[in-house]
Amino acid sequence: MADMTKTSTKTGLPPGTLVHIGEKRTGKVKVTVIQYNEGLYEEREIEEFRECPVRDDSTVTWLNVDGVHQLPLVEKVGGCLGLHPLTLEDIVNTSQFPKLEDYGDYLFIVLKMLYYDEKENEIEVEQISLCLGSNFVVSFQEETGMDVFDPLRERLRSGKSRIRKMGADYLAYSLIDAIVDSYFAILEKLGESIEDLEEEVVTNPGGETVRELHQFKREMIFLRKSVWPLREVIARMQRGESHLIHESIYIYLRDVYDHTIRIIETIETYRDILSGMLDIYLSSVSNRTNSVMKVLTIIATIFMPLTFLAGLYGMNFKYMPELDLHWGYPTLLIVMAVIVITMLVFFRTKKWL
Amino acid sequence: MADMTKTSTKTGLPPGTLVHIGEKRTGKVKVTVIQYNEGLYEEREIEEFRECPVRDDSTVTWLNVDGVHQLPLVEKVGGCLGLHPLTLEDIVNTSQFPKLEDYGDYLFIVLKMLYYDEKENEIEVEQISLCLGSNFVVSFQEETGMDVFDPLRERLRSGKSRIRKMGADYLAYSLIDAIVDSYFAILEKLGESIEDLEEEVVTNPGGETVRELHQFKREMIFLRKSVWPLREVIARMQRGESHLIHESIYIYLRDVYDHTIRIIETIETYRDILSGMLDIYLSSVSNRTNSVMKVLTIIATIFMPLTFLAGLYGMNFKYMPELDLHWGYPTLLIVMAVIVITMLVFFRTKKWL
Amino acid sequence: MADMTKTSTKTGLPPGTLVHIGEKRTGKVKVTVIQYNEGLYEEREIEEFRECPVRDDSTVTWLNVDGVHQLPLVEKVGGCLGLHPLTLEDIVNTSQFPKLEDYGDYLFIVLKMLYYDEKENEIEVEQISLCLGSNFVVSFQEETGMDVFDPLRERLRSGKSRIRKMGADYLAYSLIDAIVDSYFAILEKLGESIEDLEEEVVTNPGGETVRELHQFKREMIFLRKSVWPLREVIARMQRGESHLIHESIYIYLRDVYDHTIRIIETIETYRDILSGMLDIYLSSVSNRTNSVMKVLTIIATIFMPLTFLAGLYGMNFKYMPELDLHWGYPTLLIVMAVIVITMLVFFRTKKWL
């Protein structure tokens, strides 16, 4: 699981100082610009970021920065678009929670992209920061080699999509929608793993099971932390506080909001189910201890009296009249058999057998 | 139990794309139209959906679509009534939670119909979507062969019912009321099953019991998720936000709201009782382990000293003066009896017997 | 305990249909009318309900219906006083929660009267419905043979009570006050039973104890469900939403509200204490298992080595030089004594003895 507790150690630095916090990455940072309106579509990769690609209000500009560990580049982009130093600080610090901040000229939105690593059974997290201006969206991703926005680009290129007719706010909505939709896939995979584990708890619980339960619980805590604030972010977007989001977008935001609610509900359900599974596990361990104890008690209860009797007639007293009886030995064997049968009947009435 | 975690895997598709999500069904879709006012009543089945059956404001039109897996049909119905693409997307995606959305011209309401499968001890769920316009109600059901609205149709046909004198809003209310009423039946059956289980926990708990408890808990989680948002839906309907619902209906909505509250309270009560039952179960397992241990300890405590004594006089030392005593053997037997009696008295004072 | 899960099975019936839901009763329904003002007091029993007994505003009319299973009578009373069909439906359905509904002309209040059956250790519940009009109060009780309103009638008759000078709202308050006061008596008896159980948990816990704990917990859940909504009912009454309740009554309602809060707090306290008792119980079972285990271990640890030694010298090897030693037997006895003493010292340092 991604480390959920990585925190900043910037004590003493003035606010607005850019320090990259997060997994150290060294890959090349890729900057792409997509500019479009209903009739126009341009897409290019920028080798060296020199001048500001945002144009007038007739075109929407989508600037995508893939990699936030090159601080000078982030600063240049920020400078060109007039981003506040605190915004830039948050972009390069990848330990943020989802949040929405209104800087007047632009909205700053932090989101968490999640990938499920099935081999390691872990959730990978990537921070995605969006700045939504009147005619541009800048998206900052960590450089991970994965890109959830590809289908969106495809739709942009095709020209027939509604997105080409709408403004920057609809583009921002589409980016958020793509991220939220990807959560469903993660939940589905987690759901399958949890059902497997549930099967295991019922049929063959062991020490490993509890550790897996604990692992899933941690992942649920982590997911919850990533999704819960997102709900508030989207709720605030559709509350009409900013002029950057037009009323025509509200209906779409309501739809994403709805998805977020469903995701949160599903996470809560999983948590409840995981808690219930621990109860099953503990009671099954108790049950097995109980049944082990029964075996032991049955064995001990049957053989202890017999062994005693055998020992009794193994004594070397001079005068033990039973020992001289011709039928002594067969009689004792019969007595022992009676004892065994009595015990077995007793255990059956106690439902131990 | 119905899969509560089925989620959409639509990542990358533009919003408003129709994708049927839910159990795959292939049955024929049935479309029925009922049109009525105080004097008039017409009911017909539509073979091919061609033209829009909704008439002027003097008649109420109830269009019932039984099966949402034929996307072109859903699209045609949506087109004829002016439903928003996002509405249609939600209708064919049967993994929604109950919700109310106000699209201005119509209210879109998602509900969950529940059936209790007594053989499988499972709750089956069906999504029912309602669109309430000024003079029409469209209801979309999954094609399940069951129809909770039959008694309502009967009342419509009879002509003497209040429903014939009222508008589309009262029809929508009646549909919701029928669904909510059906929950009571489910709860009653669940309540009986839980009482049976409670009896079992007390009299004869076993490993199976915990699994059943867990199953009931999951069903309660599931029920809660289906009913809880319904409360908000109905509360919003009677809050007077939409002109589509007249004030004269509020008193009836308050009544359904009340029923919803009662259902939620009952679910919470069941959850509390189920939690308590797990406590009983665990403490009864502990108690049984405890009593098994007592039997073992009693047996061991009585026979170990006896066996030792028997072994002692089975030794082959040359000089063991006791062995030659004439009363040695009877004396030892008496000593053993005294030991046994002492032990039994000891156990009785400890209340182990 | 009263069945807390009895629910309606009215699916399909139109709203407002009268169906008696609750314990089947067949006793005779008694209708009494009391009419009073400061100077006047009339009390009579009505054999056949024919005409409406409510007079002008100068007198307060209290109509008490003892039994709600005779639906025609309830309908007649409702017709005479102009009660809404939904009100009548709620009156005869005795599975309501406490609630307040404002029908404009009258307030409809549902309350729960509780009786504690000490023999069965169960709480009996009776639904009491009040309709408060401008100059009348109608109270519907289930026909149970018990009547909590007798002291109130006594006060009315005496003439010197404040109640004779006040309106119908004060009468309604007095009825509610009488019911709320009776809860204290129930709580006191439950409190005593819980203290007895607490004593039992500490001194002599057994399997029965947990079942009693569970039973008390269920009763607390049930009580909570009956009292919790009552708080809201009274709060709404003193919020001044209805012209039927005069401001001069608010101070009295505040007093009852206060009592309700105290009752709820006491119930919560009992729940907390009951939870704590389960903890004590479980830890005492663990402790007892632990001490049983110690006895077993001590016995086994002492006698197993001894039995082994005895067995060793019971072997029939030809050449066992110890057997021929004259002091062999006494020496072995001493060795055994030393082993026993060592073990006992060991157990004492481990604080097992």
Place this chain on the structure above:
Amino acid sequence: MADMTKTSTKTGLPPGTLVHIGEKRTGKVKVTVIQYNEGLYEEREIEEFRECPVRDDSTVTWLNVDGVHQLPLVEKVGGCLGLHPLTLEDIVNTSQFPKLEDYGDYLFIVLKMLYYDEKENEIEVEQISLCLGSNFVVSFQEETGMDVFDPLRERLRSGKSRIRKMGADYLAYSLIDAIVDSYFAILEKLGESIEDLEEEVVTNPGGETVRELHQFKREMIFLRKSVWPLREVIARMQRGESHLIHESIYIYLRDVYDHTIRIIETIETYRDILSGMLDIYLSSVSNRTNSVMKVLTIIATIFMPLTFLAGLYGMNFKYMPELDLHWGYPTLLIVMAVIVITMLVFFRTKKWL
């Protein structure tokens, strides 16, 4: 601990009827009057309450009644100051929770004074009722022989205190402040006892420990019930709802409010710690059972094979060739030693030794 469940059994009596509820006391009731302003200070004890001691607005009158079981006296005081019958009913019923009621002419405040009885390890509770008028404060205490207001009287007498320059509202604040401050002392003592218990849980847990834990938990529940509503009382006092409290007092009330918050937080902390202690206790019992089991298993596992071998060669078969070997016995002893060593090594690898 003080009985937290004493409740009223007044069913049937009209509201406003004075019935003393609480511990029966028979001591003499002491009434003292203190009247002061910046220049004046008079203090006297009243033998027989005849006339109303409250003067004009230039002096503040503090009437302290020590004992509320003499109902006629309480009625006389109430009559002289114009207290509402419901107020008097609450004063003599010492099972109230803290509350504030605004009767227009005066504020009625119920508080709980707590004393910690270290011998019995119990919290004693005393109800203190205050009525704050424009120029007087009446305080009703139960007659307990203890008086938390003595230091306050001292400050009043000294003349140099701020209190002499302020009005009745500041006096009321001072009384509340004295009571709240005394809670800190209780918490400190409880804190020490809890730390002692924590030490005991870790070093030497026993059955008694759990009962003490339960006792502390009950006391925390009780404390919480006494302090929690107090927070609301003080919050409402500084909300400016009553003209009887001047704005200049708000800053002091905020200070007491702050103390109340701190007390509540400390109580919550104690509850959390006590819950944690139960976990430690239960896991330590499990651990001890586990280690007892290990001892038993080690002993059994070592001696059972040995005893079997000894028994084997104690058999009386005619043809047992080993018995005749000269080195049979020593060889067997060596085999046994090897078995023991193997077992010990095994247990060590399992970390049981």
Place this chain on the structure above:
Amino acid sequence: MADMTKTSTKTGLPPGTLVHIGEKRTGKVKVTVIQYNEGLYEEREIEEFRECPVRDDSTVTWLNVDGVHQLPLVEKVGGCLGLHPLTLEDIVNTSQFPKLEDYGDYLFIVLKMLYYDEKENEIEVEQISLCLGSNFVVSFQEETGMDVFDPLRERLRSGKSRIRKMGADYLAYSLIDAIVDSYFAILEKLGESIEDLEEEVVTNPGGETVRELHQFKREMIFLRKSVWPLREVIARMQRGESHLIHESIYIYLRDVYDHTIRIIETIETYRDILSGMLDIYLSSVSNRTNSVMKVLTIIATIFMPLTFLAGLYGMNFKYMPELDLHWGYPTLLIVMAVIVITMLVFFRTKKWL
């Protein structure tokens, strides 16, 4: 861990009386004054506090008092700056929670500085009180030899920092920011310790582990109490209630607020993880008891029948025909081997081996 329950024992003293509450310290109190504006920077230590160092509005004055146990000094500082007696009382009482109080002329802010003592595995706490006036900030620290404000002083001295251009409110923000940032370091260290413990719980749990868990839980409770109210403090600062904080500062306060939220979330996450670890611990103890029991049962089940058989043929009956058979002994050995093999197969099918 710092004592979280130290409380005041000031009962009876008038409000506003200065009593130093907290760890007794005797070190020298150090008072430093820093005065600056964009062009000016002065820093000096004050030996004897005589006159008020605050100047006109063109300079910001930061007065730092290192040590609050010299009450006369605190009183002098308070007098010079016009601080309310209740403020001074709170400054010298170091058992406060974080809070913000608006005294009109100045804001009084209480904060908690935390240090993590890695040797003792304890969190040390220091109370820091700030008073923010229009042109000054006074900070009171306990004299601990540690100073978190050093990097801030460095920035002030350098002259190029934004802080020199801003007012006293930005200085106060910077002080708070420095404190909040230091929490992250504490959390990071705690996070590492918790991960170590998690490893230990999984690999090698023991009695000590639970005590460490409990210790961490207490520290989380303590941290939560220190940070939770801080959130409200900062929220109120940016709510624009006071003219002392300019709107230009809100954006920075929002940033600190955000950090506080992240800290609180991290603490909650740790609490959840610690709870989960206790579950793992308990289930692993149960598992180990279960596996110990299995070993015991296997040993007993195998050797008890064998020992019985050996005892049987050790009996001294005259007529035991088996004893005389030549193949008796080898046959018995084979029978015994069959029994052992049967048992082992049985245990394997039960998955005990």
